[in-house]
Amino acid sequence: MKTLRWRPVSVMMVAAFVVAGCGGGGGDSSTSSEISGRGPITFATGKDVTGAVTQAVETWNGSHPDQRVRLIELPADGDQQRQQMVQNAQTESGAFTVLDLDNVWNAEFAANRWVVELPKDEFDFSPFLESAMKTARYRDRLFSVPAYSDGGLLYYRKDLLNKVDAQPPTTRKQMREICAKVLKLPAAEGMSCYAGQHAKYEGLTVNFAEAVHGAGGQIVNDQGQPTVDSQEALRGLETMVEGFRSGIIPRAAIAYKEQPNKRAFIGGELVFSRNWPFMWSQANADDGSSKVAGKFAVAPLPGITGKGVSSLGGHNLAISSFAENKATALDFIKFYTSKKQQRQRLVKGSLAPTRSALYDDPELQRKYPYLDTLKKSIQSAEPRPRVVNYGDVTLAIQDEVYAAISGDKKPDKALNALQRRLEKLIEQK
Amino acid sequence: MSMTTDTPTNPEVDSGSPGHTPTGSRKGRRSGSVTGTARLASALVSPTLLVLAVVVMYPIIAALYQSLFVSGQRLDAQGFVVEGRQFVGLGTYADILFGPAAERFWNAFWNTTFFTVVTVALETVLGMAMALVMHQAFRGRGLVRASVLVPWAIPTAVSALLWRWIFAPDGVANAILDQQVLWSSQAFASKIAVITAEVWKTAPFVGLLVLAGLQVISREVHEAATVDGASAWRRFWHITLPLVKPALVVAVLFRMLDALRMFDLPFILIGQQKDSVETLSMLAFSEATNVHYGPAAAYATLLFAYVALIAFVFVKLLGADVIGEARSQVTKSRGARFRRGKGSAR
Numbered sequence: 001m002k003t004l005r006w007r008p009v010s011v012m013m014v015a016a017f018v019v020a021g022c023g024g025g026g027g028d029s030s031t032s033s034e035i036s037g038r039g040p041i042t043f044a045t046g047k048d049v050t051g052a053v054t055q056a057v058e059t060w061n062g063s064h065p066d067q068r069v070r071l072i073e074l075p076a077d078g079d080q081q082r083q084q085m086v087q088n089a090q091t092e093s094g095a096f097t098v099l100d101l102d103n104v105w106n107a108e109f110a111a112n113r114w115v116v117e118l119p120k121d122e123f124d125f126s127p128f129l130e131s132a133m134k135t136a137r138y139r140d141r142l143f144s145v146p147a148y149s150d151g152g153l154l155y156y157r158k159d160l161l162n163k164v165d166a167q168p169p170t171t172r173k174q175m176r177e178i179c180a181k182v183l184k185l186p187a188a189e190g191m192s193c194y195a196g197q198h199a200k201y202e203g204l205t206v207n208f209a210e211a212v213h214g215a216g217g218q219i220v221n222d223q224g225q226p227t228v229d230s231q232e233a234l235r236g237l238e239t240m241v242e243g244f245r246s247g248i249i250p251r252a253a254i255a256y257k258e259q260p261n262k263r264a265f266i267g268g269e270l271v272f273s274r275n276w277p278f279m280w281s282q283a284n285a286d287d288g289s290s291k292v293a294g295k296f297a298v299a300p301l302p303g304i305t306g307k308g309v310s311s312l313g314g315h316n317l318a319i320s321s322f323a324e325n326k327a328t329a330l331d332f333i334k335f336y337t338s339k340k341q342q343r344q345r346l347v348k349g350s351l352a353p354t355r356s357a358l359y360d361d362p363e364l365q366r367k368y369p370y371l372d373t374l375k376k377s378i379q380s381a382e383p384r385p386r387v388v389n390y391g392d393v394t395l396a397i398q399d400e401v402y403a404a405i406s407g408d409k410k411p412d413k414a415l416n417a418l419q420r421r422l423e424k425l426i427e428q429k
Numbered sequence: 430m431s432m433t434t435d436t437p438t439n440p441e442v443d444s445g446s447p448g449h450t451p452t453g454s455r456k457g458r459r460s461g462s463v464t465g466t467a468r469l470a471s472a473l474v475s476p477t478l479l480v481l482a483v484v485v486m487y488p489i490i491a492a493l494y495q496s497l498f499v500s501g502q503r504l505d506a507q508g509f510v511v512e513g514r515q516f517v518g519l520g521t522y523a524d525i526l527f528g529p530a531a532e533r534f535w536n537a538f539w540n541t542t543f544f545t546v547v548t549v550a551l552e553t554v555l556g557m558a559m560a561l562v563m564h565q566a567f568r569g570r571g572l573v574r575a576s577v578l579v580p581w582a583i584p585t586a587v588s589a590l591l592w593r594w595i596f597a598p599d600g601v602a603n604a605i606l607d608q609q610v611l612w613s614s615q616a617f618a619s620k621i622a623v624i625t626a627e628v629w630k631t632a633p634f635v636g637l638l639v640l641a642g643l644q645v646i647s648r649e650v651h652e653a654a655t656v657d658g659a660s661a662w663r664r665f666w667h668i669t670l671p672l673v674k675p676a677l678v679v680a681v682l683f684r685m686l687d688a689l690r691m692f693d694l695p696f697i698l699i700g701q702q703k704d705s706v707e708t709l710s711m712l713a714f715s716e717a718t719n720v721h722y723g724p725a726a727a728y729a730t731l732l733f734a735y736v737a738l739i740a741f742v743f744v745k746l747l748g749a750d751v752i753g754e755a756r757s758q759v760t761k762s763r764g765a766r767f768r769r770g771k772g773s774a775r
Contacts, residue, residue, distance in 0.1 A: 112510045252599075
């Protein structure tokens with residue numbers, strides 16, 4: 001039976017396709033950091049659901065026929081956007097000129113020289129929100145310009161709080177006390193007190209960072225050292241864990257991302273919900289899809305020991321190191337982040353601006369009654385850790401925090417483990 | 430890897446000789462013609478081997494080579510990542526097998542193995558049952574055959590999404606069970622969810638291959654056994670099963686190779702970074718997305734070695750007929766195949 005020889009070989013060939021997908025990377029880079037050249041460029045951004053981005057690009061193209069911008073829509077999922085942009089940089093492709101970066105990617109893209117340093121003196125950043133500007137710099141050098149901002153809001157059932165004569169809470173403790181009264185009401189039959197985003201994904205990092213900051217702690221301090229083994233951080237995590245243990249947070253919420261949280265709130269299952277501004281219009285829809293239309297309002301996030309601190313969402317624009325026509329790209333960024341354009345995108349796409357004046361515009365406030373609260377939320381918001389290997393850091397946070405809230409690890413053990421992992425991750429850098 | 434070095438000449442001798450050498454040839458005559466035949470044969474297949482070298486061997490070697498390096502681990506004084514990559518030899522493998530990454534690796538390793546064993550076992554039983562049903566002559570057989578294949582026809586990513594809705598906290602599964610199981614967060618429940626969806630999707634594949642095997646079994650064998658007074662169970666156990674074994678073994682082998690690479694189903698159904706369902710492919714993916722190409726290549730290489738080992742052992746133990754060897758045997762002597770089929774593993 002000589003043919004036996006062939007078998008392991010053919011088997012290995014079948015198996016080879018397993019690894020065939022892996023490879024690439026490495027290579028020298030011939031980065032040009034000089035900002036020069038004019039001509040057509042591209043703009044790589046997430047899926048333009050509302051058409052607001054397309055509208056901005058069309059406006060630009062109308063006035064710049066020889067420096068046209070082509071919109072490249074990446075998948076809606078943030079991880080996939082990052083992956084495509086990283087791949088683009090790894091192959092040193094000039095396909096993407098202007099990159100629409102989630103603001104937590106700024107450090108990684110800057111440190112790897114995937115994006116060029118931008119000239120500070122060509123911008124006037126005084127009208128911009130200072131918390132958003134923090135995410136644009138890496139080691140005091142400017143690498144991106146904030147184009148959108150985002151902050152968490154505490155949605156609450158105004159109707160129920162009125163019945164017990166309560167004001168929106170500023171601390172978690174007050175929130176628990178209000179819940180104790182509200183949940184006794186016949187109208188609150190079967191409801192739960194509170195939910196945020198606790199599934200094991202980026203949203204958990206966001207919610208954990210808010211708990212730590214709200215207790216006066218920090219995940220990574222100003223010198224870039226991890227500090228999650230502090231008493232404050234422990235207090236923050238214990239509040240999350242205690243929420244699940246006491247049933248203030250419903251059991252199902254451990255699988256909540258933004259959408260399931262929204263479904264629970266607009267289905268009338270929650271008294272309080274931590275979510276982003278996008279939920280406002282859907283919760284207020286009067287077509288019968290929401291049970292809480294007209295019955296809710298928003299407040300800044302409650303704190304734990306101090307005042308509440310939101311995690312800062314938002315996107316910044318940067319210029320790829322490997323693209324041509326960088327001067328056009330810089331002009332386009334200035335145009336895109338201008339007051340007029342940000343206002344238009346807020347009106348058409350409900351995309352929160354990075355210029356503080358727009359939050360005070362009475363006309364916009366009528367259209368978006370949450371703007372004032374959102375401004376407060378963003379002004380006091382803290383960015384998530386600004387580290388080069390953010391991808392590794394957020395995964396470590398999700399691992400340990402999830403183990404704690406699902407009851408597999410004691411909070412102090414989880415934080416000790418997290419501290420060690422972060423030290424190792426950040427020390428390598 | 431060393432096994433592949435002698436491929437260019439030997440297979441040609443084996444596969445080429447039955448056609449050219451008259452049966453019952455003596456040893457001396459054979460060796461005289463073999464050198465010429467072998468040379469011609471290797472010249473004829475060399476384009477194929479070249480293509481295989483480019484699309485199969487190169488990626489394997491490139492991945493292996495890449496796994497010996499790490500990159501992007503250090504920053505210079507201005508905070509920029511130091512470019513280029515450092516050679517670390519087998520350091521990445523040591524980290525994975527015994528070092529800081531060991532816990533995650535072995536967890537993924539056992540998950541992969543567990544999913545493979547459980548899903549393939551269930552699929553084999555269900556697939557067999559499906560094939561037996563589809564093999565019967567009854568009204569609406571065509572409809573049953575077509576509908577059984579529907580799960581197999583749906584792309585895995587789409588079926589994973591369907592099952593994710595079913596297993597959502599407020600989904601159908603909980604409504605039917607009348608309980609609040611958190612399928613995506615409870616360790617054991619999420620394993621069950623993945624196994625259910627995987628078996629649902631791939632049992633029809635086994636069923637289809639087994640059905641093909643059933644259809645070549647001659648009716649006379651069954652009739653003879655019935656005349657001899659064998660019960661239905663005895664006929665299944667002593668006639669159907671041994672005769673369908675070649676097809677069944679190939680189906681199981683393919684399913685095993687597929688299940689060992691399992692990625693999209695747990696990734697979409699349960700999510701990334703879930704210890705309870707993380708497989709080796711997901712580990713490699715997760716490292717690659719975080720721009721750790723060295724460790725990603727190392728995980729992929731380890732998975733490759735594991736798949737190759739399992740496949741090799743499987744072929745050795747059960748004699749899976751992957752390359753259609755039985756067909757060439759059949760042309761030689763049809764009866765011999767049936768005799769062998771009835772006996773134990775060759």
